[in-house]
Amino acid sequence: MTYHETSFYFPAPVEQRFCSQCGSALSRKIPPDDNRVRDICENCGAIHYKNPLVVVGTVPVWEDKILLCRRAIEPRYDKWTLPAGFMELSETSSLGAIRETTEEAGADITLKQLFTVIDVPNVNQVHLYFLANANSPKLNPGPESLEARYFGIDEIPWDELSFRTVAQTLKRYIEDKERGVFTTHYLSLS
Amino acid sequence: MTYHETSFYFPAPVEQRFCSQCGSALSRKIPPDDNRVRDICENCGAIHYKNPLVVVGTVPVWEDKILLCRRAIEPRYDKWTLPAGFMELSETSSLGAIRETTEEAGADITLKQLFTVIDVPNVNQVHLYFLANANSPKLNPGPESLEARYFGIDEIPWDELSFRTVAQTLKRYIEDKERGVFTTHYLSLS
Numbered sequence: 001m002t003y004h005e006t007s008f009y010f011p012a013p014v015e016q017r018f019c020s021q022c023g024s025a026l027s028r029k030i031p032p033d034d035n036r037v038r039d040i041c042e043n044c045g046a047i048h049y050k051n052p053l054v055v056v057g058t059v060p061v062w063e064d065k066i067l068l069c070r071r072a073i074e075p076r077y078d079k080w081t082l083p084a085g086f087m088e089l090s091e092t093s094s095l096g097a098i099r100e101t102t103e104e105a106g107a108d109i110t111l112k113q114l115f116t117v118i119d120v121p122n123v124n125q126v127h128l129y130f131l132a133n134a135n136s137p138k139l140n141p142g143p144e145s146l147e148a149r150y151f152g153i154d155e156i157p158w159d160e161l162s163f164r165t166v167a168q169t170l171k172r173y174i175e176d177k178e179r180g181v182f183t184t185h186y187l188s189l190s
Numbered sequence: 191m192t193y194h195e196t197s198f199y200f201p202a203p204v205e206q207r208f209c210s211q212c213g214s215a216l217s218r219k220i221p222p223d224d225n226r227v228r229d230i231c232e233n234c235g236a237i238h239y240k241n242p243l244v245v246v247g248t249v250p251v252w253e254d255k256i257l258l259c260r261r262a263i264e265p266r267y268d269k270w271t272l273p274a275g276f277m278e279l280s281e282t283s284s285l286g287a288i289r290e291t292t293e294e295a296g297a298d299i300t301l302k303q304l305f306t307v308i309d310v311p312n313v314n315q316v317h318l319y320f321l322a323n324a325n326s327p328k329l330n331p332g333p334e335s336l337e338a339r340y341f342g343i344d345e346i347p348w349d350e351l352s353f354r355t356v357a358q359t360l361k362r363y364i365e366d367k368e369r370g371v372f373t374t375h376y377l378s379l380s
Contacts, residue, residue: 004235006222009222011236012209012236017212020202020206020216020238021202023213023215032196035293036278045194046201046202048202049201049276052277053242054241087241089240090314091311092309093307093378117374119283119284124280126277126318128307143223183374184304184374184376188284
């Protein structure tokens with residue numbers, strides 16, 4: 001049913017030119033009773049708000065080792081990440097975090113507490129990471145991962161991590177593990 | 191610069207029919223390397239993902255009383271809410287929470303910890319509420335509020351609250367206040 005090469009497709013950017021409801025060209029202006037410029041359709045009246053997205057992931061642990069996946073996709077191809085991805089419609093953030101862990105690493109996990117909530121305003125995202133216990137060491141990386149493996153705390157490839165949210169989450173995990181108490185951490189990256 | 195009545199405009203729904211990049215009619219199909227049906231443009235290749243949105247708000251406290259606003263807008267017109275609204279592009283969730291508190295109540299607050307993280311999958315939202323101290327009892331409700339006032343814990347209008355996330359956040363606040371320790375709570379509404 002796909003009529004084009006895979007490379008033909010791209011995620012639609014935040015910038016939009018046509019109305020998703022009627023196809024007319026959009027205007028950039030402040031709607032009535034608002035204080036920000038939005039993309040507005042002066043033909044049908046639709047206001048096209050754009051807002052930050054939620055990324056959900058896990059810190060899966062097996063016998064004191066942490067699961068990381070080597071990315072098979074851009075951005076940050078070949079770098080190591082905690083399993084994570086965009087939260088989908090109709091799911092909770094915890095079920096999304098489990099889904100991403102299954103898809104990217106094939107790990108069977110039991111989710112524990114919400115661990116980090118990290119704003120990334122420069123890319124309009126909020127990342128939520130949950131602690132998780134792996135139920136077995138078995139892994140089966142999906143197409144978005146070149147490989148998946150468990151790292152001891154002294155083996156973490158700090159210089160080869162994919163994203164700052166991953167590094168921050170791992171850092172907080174190690175700190176909390178050392179003091180013996182895991183809490184939920186909120187932080188904002190600049 | 192507005193050519194139409196305020197009532198002409200409406201927020202564009204999740205359902206979309208035309209491509210925001212080229213204006214062509216969209217197809218509903220699973221993109222290559224994906225496992226969900228998306229809105230795809232077979233003319234220009236744009237994939238139009240839709241994802242949950244983040245709502246940010248506060249629990250502002252002045253002398254053991256909690257600030258609530260009576261809504262001047264739909265949905266839940268005339269019901270009482272904690273100050274909250276959609277997180278905007280380029281802001282952090284904490285700055286968004288402060289902004290909403292200023293816009294809806296005119297309250298001058300100092301933000302404290304992240305308090306509740308609540309999934310609301312039936313409307314595709316994640317709500318983040320922060321604890322806050324009011325720096326003065328002065329209020330100046332904006333156009334989205336009919337009024338704003340402080341309620342003692344025994345005065346909270348439980349039957350006249352706007353949203354389940356507000357009720358859950360107030361309930362956790364009272365429980366944590368009674369035991370003398372405030373933590374960050376994660377929960378999912380069905």
